[in-house]
Amino acid sequence: MTITIKDVAKLANVAPSTVSRVIANNPRISKATAQKVKKAMEQLGYHPNLNARNLASQSTQTIGLVMPSSGDVVFQNPFFPTVLQGISEGAHEKQYAMHITTGKTDKEILDAVTRMVQGKSVDGVILLNSKVEDQVISYLKGREFPFVLIGKPYKDVEEITHVDNDNFRAMKEATEYLIQHGHSQIAFIGGSLELTVTVERLLGFERALRNAKIPLKNEYIIHEEFLREGGQEAVRELMSLEERPTALVVADDFMALGVLNMLDELGIKVPEDISIVSFNNVLLAEMSKPPLTSVDINIFDLGYQASKSLIQMIENSKEPTKRIIIAHKLVERLSCAEPIK
Amino acid sequence: MTITIKDVAKLANVAPSTVSRVIANNPRISKATAQKVKKAMEQLGYHPNLNARNLASQSTQTIGLVMPSSGDVVFQNPFFPTVLQGISEGAHEKQYAMHITTGKTDKEILDAVTRMVQGKSVDGVILLNSKVEDQVISYLKGREFPFVLIGKPYKDVEEITHVDNDNFRAMKEATEYLIQHGHSQIAFIGGSLELTVTVERLLGFERALRNAKIPLKNEYIIHEEFLREGGQEAVRELMSLEERPTALVVADDFMALGVLNMLDELGIKVPEDISIVSFNNVLLAEMSKPPLTSVDINIFDLGYQASKSLIQMIENSKEPTKRIIIAHKLVERLSCAEPIK
DNA sequence: TTGTACGCGTTATCAT
């Protein structure tokens, strides 16, 4: 009942193969027949069967997306819709479709990836969750299957194509910004050290302090889950220190929102009593009280470049630049001020 | 070079069709050969080619997801990651994969849907954006292609399978909650009237007031884009009314955050000077200042039920219940209090 | 219970 290439061929009085060529925009086909065929396709409302095409051509025009375990709280982060937009845009430009996988456990995820890779459902994969000892990465590398990682790989940095920010520099600059505004008691609030972002940013933080000859204090460094309660306690402790920080760098806007609340509860005013610079610059940053000075890491572009590179890998089968760095930019709002003497 | 069903057959000393049967768990196959074949598959690391399977069986085990135009600000709403989780879970349980489409314009979206439907890439579709005069819906209905809508259709409510909240009742209850707490000057802040949710909620709001014999005031009803600036102005106007409201119902947590800020700027305290009930109960609601009393609409379940129903439609080809209502629940936090006399 | 043979809708390789 579905109309195939043969029906079109019959109507246009040509061979099926000719129709196929017209679809593929094969150059050596006469204008005349091309028109004739196109008209027939139009008339019949023909649409190619993608499964048949994929089977014959040994390639789908599809990229696979691997999301983090859906259990993760990170999932709630506006980060994801935004990268997705970027990826989608890059894919769309090259007429690629998107296949998406999630899973509650790491095993589920690996299984899903295996199915879609071996099942030949996709030509390449984008990973949104760079974890320590990532099985998916090992698997993909082992099969030499095209993939790009958003974020920084925990190892084999030289071999894995990835798109990332220069988190070291971004955090260094953010810290320097505070130093330039007269702060010297600056604390760091970041997520789990298992995430490479956290490590990079912490290093950038430390470097900035060292450059400015400001001594590092362990009590000024806090690691908590990006979201939720854990952080609250930590902030409370931090603020009850004898020598309380006058400024905070926070690794994520969402987290900063939590910090903001805690501070409010403690009766500490931002930016009067304490300054805050946070990261990501999602919509939230401009809606908080006060609006957050935040480092824009260009989430959309992270996704966009990822899909561009992946498609390039797939099509040219020549590796693109292994490492793609997306620019960042400090967006000043109202959460910073000079420290009180 | 890829290993096929034939390789497995050869190794197991059976016919390809036998292998196929084993994969399909065909009952009439001897335990013995089943084991033999499975072992061979294991040994060779066999994975079925999904394209070939789809082509032969005329069915993919895949559901399509249609996201709203990526240009929309709504996209930033944590709503989406969460429905996606729900959908994914439902799909996973039945071993379905997910194909996702976005687009910047309505036309792009329609094209993408057409390609994936006619291209036989999916067995059914879930729509995440019920718009007025939705072309995608018309298209899908026209082809009698299985689909379910998350939200309420703008028309043909009886014919379109959809999963939704009882937004009328939810808002009615939220309003009654405020009335019970002694409020009678209650304002409504909602999104565009083109969204059926808004309409439903507005009606629920009005009904609650009418039931309580509280006169409706036009100045107390505001429609603005769910997010961003538009709302700010509106709130300012609202609060400068001679008879200022003592309570607000807001259609979305994100929006409520903006309202909260505006109120703060105006020096109006929540909940002392004004109470707020908002909707959706995303993570944000518990992180704002003060934490928001919000109606939990069970976003995850919205997605979960949607995929369950869709798969049922696909497999039984008998229509499931046309209308599936997900329960809601008011979650009390700290944004409400008795009005000051 | 198992094997044979054909079809699913395209693309690609040869011819012409």
Added chain:
DNA sequence: ATGATAACGCGTACAA
């Protein structure tokens, strides 16, 4: 420039 024809890898009706 176009037409036959053989894959692509799997499901399935029919036969055995």
